[in-house]
Amino acid sequence: MTKVLNFLDPLPIFSAALMGLALWLIFIWVPTEINQGAVQRILYFHVPVAWGSMLGIFVVSGSSIMYLWKKNEKWDRLAVASAEVGVVFGGLMLLSGMIWARPVWSVWWTGEAKLTTALILFFIYVAYLMFRAYFPPGTQRQRLAAVIGLIGAVNTPIIYFAANLWTQAHPPIVTGPAADAESSLGSDLGTVLLVSTLAFTFLFIYLVQIRYKIRKAEDDIVELKRSAGSNPPVVPVTPDQAATTEARGTS
Amino acid sequence: MVIAALLVAIAGTTLLTGTASAQSGTTISGIVVGIDTDADGRLTKFAIADSSGTITTFEVSDATEYGLENQAGDRWVSSQGEQPVEVARRLRDHRERFAPVTVSSENGIATSVVEREEGKLETSLGYLFAVFAITWALFFVYVLYVGRKQRVLQHEIARLKGASHPAK
Numbered sequence: 063m064t065k066v067l068n069f070l071d072p073l074p075i076f077s078a079a080l081m082g083l084a085l086w087l088i089f090i091w092v093p094t095e096i097n098q099g100a101v102q103r104i105l106y107f108h109v110p111v112a113w114g115s116m117l118g119i120f121v122v123s124g125s126s127i128m129y130l131w132k133k134n135e136k137w138d139r140l141a142v143a144s145a146e147v148g149v150v151f152g153g154l155m156l157l158s159g160m161i162w163a164r165p166v167w168s169v170w171w172t173g174e175a176k177l178t179t180a181l182i183l184f185f186i187y188v189a190y191l192m193f194r195a196y197f198p199p200g201t202q203r204q205r206l207a208a209v210i211g212l213i214g215a216v217n218t219p220i221i222y223f224a225a226n227l228w229t230q231a232h233p234p235i236v237t238g239p240a241a242d243a244e245s246s247l248g249s250d251l252g253t254v255l256l257v258s259t260l261a262f263t264f265l266f267i268y269l270v271q272i273r274y275k276i277r278k279a280e281d282d283i284v285e286l287k288r289s290a291g292s293n294p295p296v297v298p299v300t301p302d303q304a305a306t307t308e309a310r311g312t313s
Numbered sequence: 314m315v316i317a318a319l320l321v322a323i324a325g326t327t328l329l330t331g332t333a334s335a336q337s338g339t340t341i342s343g344i345v346v347g348i349d350t351d352a353d354g355r356l357t358k359f360a361i362a363d364s365s366g367t368i369t370t371f372e373v374s375d376a377t378e379y380g381l382e383n384q385a386g387d388r389w390v391s392s393q394g395e396q397p398v399e400v401a402r403r404l405r406d407h408r409e410r411f412a413p414v415t416v417s418s419e420n421g422i423a424t425s426v427v428e429r430e431e432g433k434l435e436t437s438l439g440y441l442f443a444v445f446a447i448t449w450a451l452f453f454v455y456v457l458y459v460g461r462k463q464r465v466l467q468h469e470i471a472r473l474k475g476a477s478h479p480a481k
Contacts, residue, residue, distance in 0.1 A: 101437045104444045111448070150455055158444045165437040167411040168344045168362045265452075272459055279466040286473040 073271065077264040084258040092254045101165050106254055108158040110262035111151045112180070116218050117266060118148020119183060122190065123215030126208035135281065138204045141211055142194060143273035147266060149187040156184055179221040186214040341369055342415045342429045345408040348401060355397035359404055359423075361416055371416055371423040379403065380427040384410060388428075 088106045095102035125141035128134070159177065160170045171177065190210045197203040346368060347360035360370045375394030381403045382388050393400055404426075407414060413429035 099437065101440050103441055107444055107448055150451060154448055154451060157447055161440050161444050161447075165364060165440050168364055168366070168413065169346075169411075172411075269455070269459075272463075276459060276462055276466060279463070279470065283466065283469050283473065286470065290473055290476055 073264065073268045077261065077268050080257065080261040080264055084254070084261040087254045087257055092250055095251070098166055101162060104158055104162040106258045108155065108162060109255060110259040111158060112155040113259055114151035114262050114266045115148050115155050115180075115183060115187075116221065117263065118144050118151055119186070119211070119214045119218055121270070122148065122211040126211035129204060130208050138208070139274055139277040139281070140270070141208065142191075143270045143277055145187055145190050145194075145211070146273055147269045149184070149191060150269075151262075151266065152180075152184040152187050155180060176221065179217060183214065183217050183221060186210070186217060190214065338419055340415060340417045342413055343369075344411050344413050345404050348404050348408065350401045353398070354401060356393065356401040356404065361414070369416075370421075371418055372421055373400075374422050377423045378425045380425070381407065381414070382412075382428050 084106070088103055092103075092106075094100060121144035122141045125137045125144065129137035129141065159180070163172070164170055190207060193210055194203065194207050197206065341361055341363055343361040343363035345359060346362045347370070348356065349358045351357050356373055358370060358372050360368050362368050373393045375392070377393040377400075378390075379392065379400055380388060380390050383403075383406065389399075389403060391399065404414075406412075415427050415429050416423050417425045
């Protein structure tokens with residue numbers, strides 16, 4: 063089996079270096095925003111993790127399409143790995159947004175469009191993973207999971223444009239094609255946001271990569287068990303070993 | 314784990330949020346969360362939620378003065394006696410924009426309602442710390458979870474390979 067957590071791998075090293083640079087920029091380099099003060103720095107975490115959660119569902123839906131088309135297990139593995147990392151990013155997006163809203167809006171949560179659509183995205187991730195966990199293994203599960211992944215993709219552009227479509231409390235889009243000139247960030251703030259987003263993107267890729275390898279290992283185990291079933295082991299197994307194997311097999 | 318953290322946050326919100334009535338000679342900053350008008354659309358009372366989540370209700374009188382800015386930053390100055398309907402409209406606008414206001418009151422009756430004066434936003438470092446601490450704690454826990462899972466799988470693969478290809 064390929065070692066999953068390889069700390070000599072250039073990707074985690076690069077991610078860590080970029081994250082260190084982002085933290086230095088966030089806390090030392092960038093000036094404090096005039097209107098919101100120190101809490102505005104939460105933006106440099108909130109926006110990148112929100113981007114990560116949307117990237118996650120994009121990868122899930124892309125992989126789902128590829129799986130439905132090619133029927134290759136690697137796409138299914140990529141989808142589930144991306145969904146699991148995406149739910150972590152999605153949860154952080156909601157938590158960081160709530161903590162930012164408390165001092166700025168005086169409320170933890172409000173039912174406005176951007177927040178509601180982001181919460182729906184989180185629930186789609188949860189539904190996807192719960193479905194995979196509880197539905198019996200097999201091709202049917204992978205097909206249906208792929209369909210759930212595709213439904214999640216429909217929500218992504220709605221989240222992105224929500225602040226512009228329904229003008230409410232959430233700050234307007236500050237980056238990307240839909241950002242207007244008035245709401246765009248200044249050069250310093252924009253630079254920090256860009257570096258932080260890059261850092262979290264690489265972190266996302268790294269986490270998906272290690273989760274993919276684990277999924278591959280799980281599939282290998284199923285395959286080994288299947289082949290072991292057709293060729294029973296010659297080596298005698300003690301009752302304790304058998305019990306441990308059973309417990310691992312069902313976990 | 315993430316769901317549990319969200320539930321804890323929501324429960325904390327519920328526990329921390331309270332209500333209060335305005336005391337004599339107080340100044341409170343917060344966002345407008347409730348507006349009451351009479352049949353003619355004139356403002357009769359309104360409610361403010363401060364940074365601790367406490368909701369305070371204020372009555373208004375003809376002497377209540379207002380100094381409120383619209384989204385473009387233009388300041389509008391008037392009083393309850395002069396423009397009671399416009400006052401309600403302006404406060405609704407503030408409520409929709411989550412624009413904070415500062416209310417001075419005497420015995421529960423608002424004497425002035427103005428744009429939020431210097432608040433505690435600049436020193437709200439606790440919130441900033443909370444975001445960074447939660448973010449990194451979650452990532453580290455996730456990496457630990459992945460690492461542990463990997464070890465279990467490695468043992469399982471080694472055991473299965475050993476079982477199917479026993480040493481001769």
